[in-house]
Amino acid sequence: MFVIPAIILLVVMAIALARAFKGPTLYDRILAVNTFGTKTVLLIAIIDFLAGRPAFLDIAIVYALINFISVIGILRFFEFSSKTTIEEEP
Amino acid sequence: MDILLDILSWILLISGSFFTFTGAVGLFRFPDFFSRTHAASVTDTLGAGLILIGLMLQAGWGLVLAKLLLILVFSLLASTTACHAMAKAALKSGLKPLTYSDQENSAEETTSKH
């Protein structure tokens, strides 16, 4: 019964990945990275239940934290390195 | 009682996955960054919350439940805040939301470009 959500999450991750590849602006990519990260957290939680060892949820917690921190990091470093160029190609 | 819990968590898991999926479709199909943020963040909260609650019903009392609760709190706090910060940063850097009049003018243009 955990298989169906897992498969759906994989599909969602694929879509987010496609958005990250395509993303016309950099913010789209950041958004895709964030979405990808949250979906990975859910996927890992579900994989833990699939494998029958739910004690490994620590990893999902780390993911949630690290994802937040890296998104903040991207925003902070992107913010004042280039105020004017939003579009990717110069 | 167990069967009832199973059915309930099954429903929650499936509906959560459904909402997540809609969010992904929105993320992919919507025309500009702000509407994509909207799609991603709103469904993120609901979908993740439903899936995690569904898993909690399976977990039973114990450390696992506490950890799932922690993940829920983190994801509720972190993902929404990150989306807010992202939208704010994008607005500040000069990215304009697509308004209705823009859309009429440049609908063909944007769809053909991407």
Added chain:
Amino acid sequence: MLLSFLALTAIAITRMGDLFAVVMLSGIYSLLSASLFLDLDAVDVAFTEASVGAGISTLLFLATLKLVPRYEKKSRYKPALALGVVIVTGALLIYGTLDMPHFGDADAPVHQHVAPRYLNDSINEVGLPNVVTSVLASYRGYDTLGEVVVVFAAGIGVMSLLMVSQRTKARALTKVPADMQHQIILRIVAKMMLPLILIFALYVQFHGDYGPGGGFQAGVIFAAGIILYTMLFGLSLTQSVIKPVFVEMLTAFGVLLYSGVGIVCMILGGNYLDYDVLSHDPVHGQHLGILLIELGVGITVAAVMITLFFKFTWRTVKHKYNQ
């Protein structure tokens, strides 16, 4: 499926010219590889990859990108020669894999030699459920000591490469405001999450004997918490909370703690890093020894990561001030 994602991401990385996008995709790549490690039963490795690869590595790359130009120049050469070399190497490697035992084969030569001993005897000899921790800290203690010294040495290397004089720091501090002043919601949420992150790091540190985790991971998570604080509240505020000199001393202290445990073992009549003699009961001694050296590892890794980030950020502040 995940493996194919991984290959796709790697290909996308080669094609992108914007280094920011490259770094972000490499973050995704780390997340993916960590889920794959989880799928291959390597829980501790997944833990490390998630915190190191996706967190610290991305942040360091971004910090560097602020100092160097953002776009890659288009290469003027045709990469045909490189492609040829790569394809020849690939063909040879694939030819090599044909002789390898199949994936998941329990009779493969790797599983015959020392692994059964670790799996069967470690519970009696070391007494920890997490075999990875007991191998890491006890059976292969020398090895881990070497790795910690390498991390320490790399930290010293970066410190000496990216030195910023006290005078510049003092002048810069008066001018540079804290970054991200306007993100009020972000700052408040980060303030709420910071204690949770630090406590979780301590949990990972001391629960590493029983579940996934240990000194390396805990150190990195702790450092990530401090880095979050630095990013949101500015360098000067963080440095008034944690003195940089103190962090630099901690870097050495962790290594000293690790090697000191080994020397205490020698004084008590055992071999170097032989924890059996630390207590009356060998298993209890092993517990104590592993706890101490994991603490040493954690302190060194956390201090080195924090120092690395400080150094990179100071360099940026210096550049901004000079312009």
Added chain:
Amino acid sequence: MNIIGLYNYWIVVVLMLIGFYIVIAHENLIKKLVGLTIFQTSVFFLYISMGKVAGATAPILDENYQIYSNPLPHVLILTAIVVGIATTALGLALVVRIYEAYGSIEENDIQVQDTHDRLECQLEAYGRQKPPTLFDQETN
């Protein structure tokens, strides 16, 4: 069975090749470092794939499970990841210094500048009619 049994290793090879290609074909130093990271990760995958046993679970002992995967590769890779980030950080610091010295992080530009400097040094040395010294031998 043959194909499925070796699929993991093949992906490892592909990833390794992609990393290798980035390192030798791109001139940007940061991109080279990313390529090195990919290369590194492929080696990690090789080790972890070898340690996996079909039907086994993670090597954290529990009464309910009998078969565990091989813990030794996990230990090696765990430390390798942390050492990898430390060395990557060192590489990044070097890139920053190179940029400060040369004003560019493209390998080609750096080599052009180096050659230019060397030629200037040689010309200067011959212009002053110095006898050939150790420095000249080095430059040759």
